[in-house]
Amino acid sequence: MHARAALQLLAAANLAAASLPIIDAIAQVQPVTTSTTLQAYYYAPPNSSTSRLGPATTVAPPRTLTYTQTDYTPNPTVFATACAEISSAYSSRLAVYSSQIASGVDATYPTRVPVRPREAWDCLYSIPLDVDLTLDFISGVAKYLQFQSTIEYLKNPPANSLQDPVDIIGSLENLADQVRSGEIAHHIRxxxxxxxxxxxxxxxxxGLVFNSASLISFRGPFTLIxxxxxxxxxxxxxxxxDLMEFELEASYITRIDGYEVEAWLAEFADYGSSQSPDARYNAIFANRDPGSDGTFYTLYGWYPGKNTISITFSNSSTYQYDYRAYARWNNALNWTGIRTGSDFYRNIVLNPAYFQVASSDQQAVAGTPDPSPTDGENVYHVHDKPRVKKRQMRTGVATTSTRPTATPTPRLPQLVYFNYPFMTHRVGPYVQDLNGIVGGYFLNDTIGTAVLDISSFAAADDDAEFQLQGFQAALTAFFAEARxxxxxxxxxxxxxxxxxLVALGFELYKQLFPAAPANSYYRIRAHEAAQIFATAAEALAxxxxxxxxxxxxxxxxxxxxDGDALDVALAIASGFSRQNTFDVNGKKPEDLATFIGPYNLTGLVNDTVSLLVENNLGFPLSDADIxxxxxxANFTSSPQPFRKEDILLLSDGTCASTCTIFSELLKREQANVSSVVMGGRPNDSPSAHVGGTHGSRVLTFANLLSNSRRVVSxxxxxxxxQEQYLIDNIPLALPFGFTYAAINFRDAIRPEDETETPLQFALExxxxxxxxxxIGFTDSVYLWGELSELKWGTNSNFAGCAVGGLQKGEGSTGYVPDDPETVEIVNYILQPLTPS
Structure with missing residues (x-):
């Protein structure tokens, strides 16, 4: 059957449909047709002949209603001039830089200038609220959030998941009501x-990071540990x-802003991204391996509500410390032309120019990580996004001008470095890959312990190449040296x-266990838009x-x-195709209906999902093979470098995404692999070794919009x-710009679990x-040595485990406890504005 005819038949059955014309905010392609129905959904990119606001919309003037917040109520007279003051400071700093360059001084281009937190908030608070566009954003973003795999589970989370119920769509409707009623009258609110x-x-x-975070950031006064x-x-x-200078003689913190320190931190940590409360607690603090400042310093990007914070120490002294704020800028978003909140709204809030061009489908075939926000936890991750070389855009599809007749022999750089500094360790590793993803060490102990330090499964450089090849080569060299x-x-x-990158997680597992199967099963929500995308993918692929x-x-x-072949490859790589998947029997789903279903869930939740499948790791949508x-393929006959009883998994609970896929393979397939988790809340109870998202693929909003564009084109x-059906269901361009936005696309599921509960809700x-x-905080080499002795030797300085034990490598029989009851505190950083 012709693809279009198939789509039309599905539309008649109210399962899927053909698509509608939309304006692509990335490639700036023209609509297929002109429709007055679509005008309300049309948001043109910058430099377009059409207003950013679309037809019949205007920017509302700044409201002067007064709202109260703990310790500080913005004054309309003051906040009306705050953006101009910051913009002037920005211009002055650039002028100094230009003068230095003109004088021959070797100056660094400035990317931020310090401002007072209250002044920064005054500027943000002065941004006007456009009711119509805000309501358009709410209705539009709901179509993206429908792809969130756990949206129904979040309404009624499984017992012992430690997740509070969250009705995302219902909460969006409440937000819309607050906007309509005037309860929310400022855009930043x-x-x-x-x-x-x-x-x-x-x-x-x-998550979603609005453009405003690119111009103003808030910071704590220091880092905590x-x-x-x-x-x-x-x-x-x-x-x-203090601890680095005075060691354990330093005074520790007993109260923050008058509240008991652990009560304050428990409230603060609750806005972290990890599913485990212990992992969220760990994220508050600075970390040396890998290096991070912690959310007490980054504040999740929130305004702290005042300029100072009060800290009381164990010696009974109390000090006031200054919060910090910075005006920031980059090539896409800067302070040029911003004097008022309305300027900020037009130039920044409505600016889609920073809308993740790099993560759309010109990189949809091989796998590189999306740019992540710089503030807070490392919360956004990338999976299975095949990558092609950068090409010119042709109506939203990547292409090349010529087609070679044979594959050129790639010229590989040096993939492996030996005894070269890795991260912050004082001792260089024996081996690391060219992108610094993995470092391999050998300890000077009598037990003969090797260490692989893997703080990520992707390079820090967004443009890094040969990630799988380098990772693969470094592991091969390391295991050869271990033998x-x-x-x-x-x-x-x-x-x-x-x-x-998912491929790197599987690569590590297969090099550890060459002959073992590597099965990781998942499913997606099979709601209306997912069925539309799957139907379009089937028509192509x-x-x-x-x-x-x-x-x-x-x-x-x-x-x-290029051409048709590239269209097919992009459809397969989109995640909505059956062509590169296997079911639990190791077979490709035989047709679209078998793959997408929809299959009804009627247990804990009421939802429709796809077939349970896994990636076909042998499908050739990559420039290197796992x-x-x-x-x-012959690697399966290679010797296994270590017995599973002789492997120890070390985590701090923040293991997430691809890390959880790898850890799940270890714990499910290799039951005797022991685990140690560091840190967490001071409650002396068991703690999850994998506490980050267990979702097995992320999709950015740009990915989803690209699917809409492909269907439309x-x-x-x-x-x-058909047009109205698509308007009501598929994701369209949004009126507000953002530097990052994504959903969890796939739920990781254990096929033997009769309840089919996503692993996101299993804290083990x-x-x-x-x-x-x-010393364990400052020196990873020391920590590794002590853990080696604790697990396999007799000379550890650790008297044992705070909870559990490593004697036989058996799993803990304890449970992850709920948060202890804490006093209700007013958290300056997280307290919402409420009407006076």
Whole structure:
């Protein structure tokens, strides 16, 4: 059947439909047709002949209603001039820089200038609220959030998941009511309320960062750390600089803003992105491996409500410390031309120019991480996004001008470095990959312990190349050296690992267990828009077209396809195609209906989902093969470098995304792999070793909009009914700009779990829990040595575990406790504005 005819039949059955014309805010392609119905959904990119506001919309003047907030009520007279003052400071700083350059001084281009927190908030508070556009944003963003895999589970989270109920769509409707009624009368109040709604879901794959965060950021006065004297006794909270200078003689913190320190921190941590409360607690503090400042310093980007914070120490002294704020800028978003809140609204809030061009489908074939926000936790991660070389855009589809007849031999750089500094360790590793993703060490102990330090499954550089090849080569060299040295024990350090490329997680697992299967099953929500996208993907990636693509890839390679072949590849890579998946029996789903269903869930939730599938790791949508697949299929006969009983997994609970896929393979397939978790709340109870999002793929809003664009371009609607159906369901361009926005697309599911509960809601305790001691915090090499002795030797300075044990590598039988009851405190950083 012709693809368009198939779509029309599905539309008649109210399952899916052809698509409608939309304006692409990324590629600036023209609409297929002109429709007055679509005018309300049309938001043009900058430099377009059409107003950013679309027809019949205007920017509302600044409201002067007074709202109260703890300690500070913005004064309309003051906040009306705040943006101008900041803009002047910005211009002055640039003038100094220009003068230095003109004088021959070697100056660094400034990207931020300090301002007072209250002045920064006054500027943000002066941004006017456009009711119509805000309501358009709410209705439009709901179509993106419908792809969030856990949206129904969040309404009624499983018992013992430690997740409070969150009705995302219902909360959006409440926000809309507050906007209509005038209860929310300032744009920044809307932004904050929306961000807090998503943060309450505790999903590192779910989030949206508005453009305003690119111009103003808030900071705490210093970094904190949580330290135990011996890794077993409950820790105290210190100013990091104090502990580094005076060690345990330093006074620790007892109260913050008059509240007991742990009560204040419990409230503050609740806005973290990890699902485990212990992981959220850890994220407050500075970390040395990997390096991070912690959310007490980054403040999640929130305005702290005042200029100072009060800290009381164990010696009974109390000091007032200054919060900090910075005016920031970059090439896409800056302070040029901003004098008022209305200027800020027009130039920044409505500016879509920073809308993740890099993560749309010109990079949809091989896998590189999306740019992540600089503030707060490392919460956004990337999976399975195949990548092609950068090409010119042709109606929203990447292409090349010529088609080679054979695959050129790639010129690989040096993939592996030896004894080169890795991260912040004082000792260079034996081996690391060219992108610094993994570092391999050998300890000078009698046990013969090797260590792999993997703080991410993706390079820090967004433009890094040869990530899989370098990672693969470094692991191969490391395990070869381990065999040569006779190393029998292995520590896998995944502290702070927020995920990255799925291929790297599978690569590490297959190099550890070459002959073992690597099964990781998932499903997606099969709501209306997902069915539309799946139908379009099937129309492009038919069995015949897919077979032709595979044959072509064997000839020219993934980086050298264009035209129809590229369209097919992008459809397969989108996540809505069955062509690169296997069911639980190892077979490709036979047709679209088998794959997308929809299948009804009627247990804990009422929802429709797809078939339970896993990635076909041998499908050639990559420029390199994972060990055990494709050209490296013979790797399965390689020797296993370590017995599973001789492997120890070290985490701080923030393991997320690809890290959870890898950890799940270890714990499910290799039951005797022991685990240690560091830090967490000072309650001496079991703590989850994997506490970040267990979702197995993230999709950015740009990815989803690209799917809408592809459907629109290839299958324009032929009736008003089809057009309206698509308007009501598929994601369209949004009126407000943002630097990042994403949902969790896939739920990781254990096929043996009869309840089919997403692993996001399963918090499983580590075998052993320890707190950070001073030297364990500052020196990872020391920590590794002590853990090696604790697990396999007799000379550890650790008397044991704070909770659990490592004697036999058995799983803890404890449970992850709920938060202890804490006093209700007014949190200056998180307190919402309320009407006076």
């Amino acid at each position: 809307f932004e904050n309320a929306f961000r807090k709604l998503l943060q309450r879901c505790h999903d590192g794959h779910l 949580s330290i135990s004297p011996d890794a077993i006794e409950k820790p105290k909270v210190y100013v990091e600089k 040569r040295l006779g190393s029998k024990k292995l520590i896998l350090d995944v502290r702070g690992n927020g995920g990255g 038919t069995d015949k077209n897919t077979d032709a693509l595979v044959e072509l890839l064997e000839t020219v390679g993934i980086n050298n396809i 060990s055990g697949f494709g050209s490296r 290839l299958y324009p609607p032929e009736t008003d009914e 305790p580590a075998d052993c829990r320890l707190y950070f001691s001073p």
